[in-house]
Amino acid sequence: MENRSQWGTRAGFILAAVGSAIGLGNIWRFPSVAYENGGGAFFIPYLFALLTAGIPILIMEFTMGHKYRGSAPLTFSRLHKKTEFIGWWGVLVAFVISTYYSVIIAWAISYSVFSFKLSWGSNTEGFLIGDYLKTADPGVMGGLVPGVLIPLIIVWVVALGILFRGVKKGIEIANRIMIPTLIVVFLIIVIRAVTLPGAMEGLDAFFKPDFSKIANPDVWVAAYGQIFFSLSIAFAIMITYSSYLPKKSDITNNAFITGFGNSGFELLAGIGVFSVLGFMAAQQGVPVNEVVSGGVGLAFIVFPAIINEFPALNELFGFLFFASLVLAGMTSLISICETYIAGLVDKFKISRTKAVIFGGGFAAIVSLLFATRGGLNFLDVTDYFINQFGVAVLGLVEVVVVAWLFRKLKEYQKHANEVSDIRLGSWWTISLGIVTPVVLGYMIFGLFKQNLTKAFATENGNYEGYPDSLISLGWTIAGLALVFAIVISLVKWRKSTEQSESIDKREAK
Template sequence: MAEVRSSTETRETWTSNRGFIFAAIGSAVGLGNIWRFPGVAYESGGGAFLIPYLIALVTAGIPILFLDYSIGHRFRGSAPLSFRRMWRKSEALGWFQTALLFVISVYYAVIIAWSLSYFYFSFGNKWGDDPATFFTEDYLHAADPGVSSELVAGVAWPLVGVWVAIIAILALGIAKGIEKVNVIGLPLLVLGFSALVIRALTLPGASDGLNALFTPDWGALTDLNVWIAAYSQIFFSMSIAFGIMISYASFQRRKANMTSSGLVVGFANSSFEILAGIGVFSTLGFFAHEQGVTFDNLDGLTGPTLSFITFPAVISEMPGSAIFGALFFGSLAIAGFTSLISLVIGVSVAVQEKFGLSKEVAAVAVGIVAAAVSFGLFATTTGLVALDTVDQFANNIGIVVSAIAMCVIVVWIARTIDPLRRHLNMVSTFHVGKWWIPVIGVYAPIFLTVMLVQKVHDLIVNGYEGYPAWYIGVFGWGTIAFTIVFTAVFTLIGWGGRDDPDFRAWPDLDSPSTERRTEPKGANR
């Protein structure tokens, strides 16, 4: 089928390749880099974990990132529109990914609100001598698993600010809003967190923390769970396979170096994770030193417990604690906010294209609905448990299912993997060889299926965190049911917007002159 460039495209674009790279890194570098990677590495072999981690980056993270880039850049739309243009019947996958973006964004915003609150609490160590009680009882007023309509004022007020800022940034658009925030926010994040790491390295006991993180347990490499943990971390930290990078790539200029940008994003994300590991474990080493215990006796090394209970306890022990606390929670808020932007823009652009709305109207509509859900479910006294449960199912089941479906559809059903590879090679300096096809079509879906089966079996047999079965059914499996219903409804709704029947992808893959011009002699094909 001959393809020619559409002459009617008026899509917004990033002002520069730098703007795109900053936004993509801002999306990838999020809360999981700071509060998940260090703990996962420590529990999965320490320094030895870096081997499966780097293998996962090269064999799954970057290849699937390239896949997202190729779909978005070639078909010039959000996930639903890009998949529809690639193969009409695959539009449903795009809406499944959009549903996941919506679900994750409504609780992700709440964690940013917590971070903003704790940024303020840092000046005076408001959490006192018992950070655990302060976080769960005094701040969140956390109740047992259930459904509550009682808003927590300390969460609700900063959450208002988060959603107002998100709506305003999305309404400004790609160049004036999202790009500018990331170009400013990402350097601030790196500078602030680097200052935190430098300070942490000077603390007594820091070397004990680093030894705990990086001392290799080579026996862990024979444990399948360690490899699954490595692939999970790469997968969840790079914002791949659930629509974000498809949308971001669709705003890249036609002539853009996509694969080189992908390499920068992938290795920048992993570099920040390692930096975060150094900073977090140096600090925890100091904490163990001050408590007079060995590092192995510390608890709460991942997730919200690390950030909002363990770290405040550490900060209270430190000289200059207010500055250290402000740096940590400020970094957490910036990392979360740049990622939240990418989550919501994926939903907003999909709605904008489906219904033919302006970017301003779509931003307001999506922002108001998402904010309402965010307040109603996660800013209440039962919000902590709801957030934990929804996050578990959305990430460990929803995103993995999305990735498996995307790989299978692109390679085995729509059979568009080689045209996508050729597209990347025509616009990029780093050329993707045919090795990419079996990686996407065989290796990735097999390994991801193993991950999925293991997680589903564990949740069915063991439940989750001891929560009641009815609660897991409503907020856990109910999250997956919601994404399926969301997918069906939006797929069945007719297109009133940007489904241009005359759209033709560019470059023209069937033109020998085009291929000769864009793929130099000797390129790796």
């Protein structure tokens, strides 16, 4: 008998899945990645990556969650009990991400308030690093920063409050409100942005194709990396969300809608970002390439500086921009937290309330590390290593285990085709069996080669000045996620949960 929580409507699931995929990286990462890798020409490898990795993996994870009816650990345990650790690995990667992702949302809340008086002043970098974050030297923790702590508490109260209410009454309702609001707010920003002086020069820089870069394999790796990191795949989220789908759910259509919905928002973000970068370049009398930026610096340094130069309604558009960051961040944070809440409920048979208190509460406590004066430095290192050597490696392992080790693609293809309008063919099996593993393997090989030979560099800049202890912390966090995953997987399930039947076996009876 099916006792698992379910989405109220198909739209509710799609909005939640899109809400998870649309996050801060869509706004501050995609535009700069596209620009640096061929502009308009980048959309060729980007679309190819979406169709050969992004959507195929989405379909695979939707199918696994729907078929096995469980959180990521329970899903992989039902695939084969020796693969349970992969589910916990994804859950622990999500846990780590939630601890610092929540802090960035707290920054956005603060900046929403700062927008009313443009409190960041003319020196936006000095304000962020010094006045607001009060950043200490790399490796030094320092005390808690009240300006970060207070909004961080608000973030966790809202997120955990939504999660307490469950899937249908909490997560679904929250996404039904937040995602349409986000789209409306961001459309207002984009419409205003494209009317600014210099906006067309910015858009020309963004869309102008440089086809010579298409021959560079690094551009294709960048496209796959962008798709991979922006779709919330390979770290437990989509498996967890799809486990709440009703028995008759169109898996393939849902995956296409989610994938193209995420990419559509990224394109919208690119238009908005490069419109305002074009405006900034025009105001300073410099080429657009001299003002292009990405990451935290774009959101909290460059954008405040641009907002200062707006011809009118600076405060309003400053508030709308940072409010959009809060909305995009919150929908993603909720989905990230749901992975370990669902995992705790399934594994230890505790109530959802206890799982939210223990899992979410512990994440909130750990997040305090990033609300200290050394928080920005710890955040940079943790984000880099947990994403590159957590999410990326985990994705490769997941695909190899499913496609090569247990050869489950045909079985999952049959399951998806039975409930979907769009039938999967050889495109799907070739993408997951050959294209995705090869590209991910090449990408990860390059990452290890780079990071074992020199200090790491992130989208925010080169961090060669970081002490070895901080770099070691990054490696340790990424490694411990795997170690703890293996340890937890050795703990026995309560009441033989992992032996429960999949949806296929129940219906066969």
